[in-house]
Amino acid sequence: MSEFAPIAVAMSGGVDSSVVAGLLKRQGQPIVGLTMQLWNQRRLPEIASDAATGRCCSIDDVYDARYVAQTLDIPYYVVNFEDRFEQHVVKPFVADYIAGKTPIPCTLCNNFIKFDQFLEMADGVGAHVIATGHYAQIRFDEATGRWQMLRSADATKDQTYFLWGLTQPQLARTIFPLGGMVKTEVRKLAEDLGLPVAIKPDSQEICFVPNGDYAAFIEAYTKEQGMDVTPAAGNIIHSDGRTLGEHDGVHHFTVGQRRGLNVAVGEPLYVIQTNPNTREVTVGKGDDLLRAEFRVGEINWISIAQPNEAIRAEVRIRNRHTPSPATIWPDGKVVFDTPQRAVTPGQAAVFYQGELVVGGGWIERDV
Secondary structure (H helix, E strand, C coil), rough: CCCCCCCEEEECCHHHHHHHHHHHCCCCCEEEEEEEEECCCCHHHHHHCCCCECCCCCHHHHHHHHHHHHHHHHCCEEEEEEHHHHHHHHHHHHHHHHHCCCCCCHHHHHHHHHHHHHHHHHHHHHCCEEECCCCCCCEEEEEEEEEEEEEECCCCCHHHHHHCCCCCHHCEECCCCCCCCCHHHHHHHHHCCCCCCCCCCCCCCCCCHHHHHHHHHHHHHHHCCCCCCCCCCEEECCCCCEEEEEECCCHHHCCCCCCCCCCCCCCCEEEEEEEECCCCCEEEEEHHHHHEEEEEEEEECCCCCCCCCCCCEEEEECCCCCCEEEEEEECEEEEEEEEEEECCCEEEEEECCCCCEEEEEEEECCC
């Protein structure tokens, strides 16, 4: 880290990134604040919501980031990444849902925007290092010569599940100042620094999906784009072969879903599988969701070199899933010691060895 080159802070307008900026400023580091404009909230007015709270990267967030920068008296710029965001995040999100998968746009945003395009923008302001408010930790392993990612000290806020796509060059230029802190400490530090967002709630929803209604967004977006690709109606099939009813499109469903099935057979039912080709949604009992073996594609080995033989690790298959012991083969085959619930195509599988994030990839439809 250069003594004179500034650190580029990704400022989202939330408390975490604001504390990062304030903390680095208090430490005497030269910094510049950059906010990424990712999505035009005025698009798709038919699904627009007046309740913008809970979504990241809104217009209000840009105002808050600018206000924080003024409070800290640091250089600040808004950079427009809307085109790239649409190409690398929004369009794949829509395509995956139509294909019967359950995508993670935040991971795509990290891979293709926040730790890719943002680094190029940092170069433009003379910054060799970027800092974000993510809850994760980075260290350099002298023995292997590799940068490693570790879980956050605050297990309830850990964000490594969304960061498995980071590369060695990206890790080498990134710092996570909050990785060793817990959220209560961050809130207290925001107050101590006099930041105007100290009590601002955390964002929960995806920035371009109002009220979390994915199906409504997909239908509005494909209509705007003139795309006649929204899946047609099909049948809801029980795992025992019975036809239970009809649905309006597979994009309304995801593996593990229980609510909104609009069928009743006297027992709880869950979505077991969606098939966009046959337009069938298969439902069944909770035990039907258990799966021991699946395949992961596009694996990124973060903290270790790509193994030549099977390794042991704990595997997390969704953000709130407790990592479970498994064997992982170099070709992406994963076998849990104990079958796990709702292994969902389109989600990520992230591999851990203790606190170390070994790697991760995308869960594929078939073994």
